[in-house]
Amino acid sequence: MTDKLARWQGVIPDDDLAAYRKGSFGRRIGLGARPALLNIDTTHMFVDPSYDMCGREMPEFFAAVTRVTEVFRSLDLPIYYSRRDDRSHPAYRGIWNLKLGNATEFQYVADPRADQWPEAYGPRQQDRIVLKNKPSAFFATPLESFLRYDGVDSLVVIGVSTSGCVRAAVTDAFSHNFRVTVIEEAVGDRSPAAHTANLFDMDMKFADVEPIDAVLAELETRFGQRRAAE
Incomplete structure (x- = not known):
């Protein structure tokens, strides 16, 4: 059993782990020569519980996102943010109009704060x-x-969310042949069950799901030394 599979013992049923092991899933991809941070949808709409789209307070998640952002800034590595585009017109929302019951409400279509980021980790110029x-x-x-x-x-x-926009971006990044690492403490979901299931499956198929301390230590070791030498 690979280390990745062993890590999920006690979380994922043994029969499921055996099926992934049979298919030889779960090898580590690793980071390449130039990593970038991709921050997905961490605007007030999805991290502030006063908004209906945020399922719960996630202080550990918030702290992890802030910490990761600070390290990327300190290493002068590129940072990308994604967020929703304009949702004011039905055509812009598309099939969300059929799937979401709040697709025409003020919070979803017109609140100017909803699509801004908390100051702690929001984008710079x-x-x-x-x-x-x-x-x-x-x-x-x-x-x-x-x-x-x-x-x-x-x-x-x-x-956020692990099972939705995070997974969709990870799958597409893999399809475009980028190496992908997901920091487990810095992704979140309104459903803990969906969060765990999707972390496991991404770790097996499309990405490395790694703890924050390990990822940041590798980044600081590799890219901190490089920057100091410049």
Whole structure:
């Protein structure tokens, strides 16, 4: 049993682990030569419980997102943010009009605060912001083009929700042949069950799901030394 599979023992049923082991899933991809941070949808709409789309307070998640952002800034590594685009017109919302019961309410379509980020980790002028109207930050956006221009070969992914927009972006990043690392403490979901199931499946198929301390230590070791030498 690989280390990745062993890590999930006691969380995922043994029969399920055996099926993934049979298919030889779960090898570690690792970070490449130039990682970027991709912060997915951590605006007030999804992290502030006063908004209906935020299921609960997540102080540990909030602290992890802030910590990861600070390390990327200190290492002068690129940071990308994704958030919803304009939802004021029914055509912009598309099939969300059919799936969401609040798709025409003020919070969802017109609240100017909803799509802003908390000050603790919000984007700076030099960061990149990608606007989207569907779950994946890659779908019908210039994100891949931006990343290729920036020489990025790896994405460290944080944000919400694990089972929705995070998973969609991770799958598309994998499809575009980026190395992907998901920081487990820095992604969140309104459903703990969906969160765990999707972390496991991404770890097996499309990404490395890693603890925050390990990822930040590797980044600081590799890229902190490089910056000090410049």
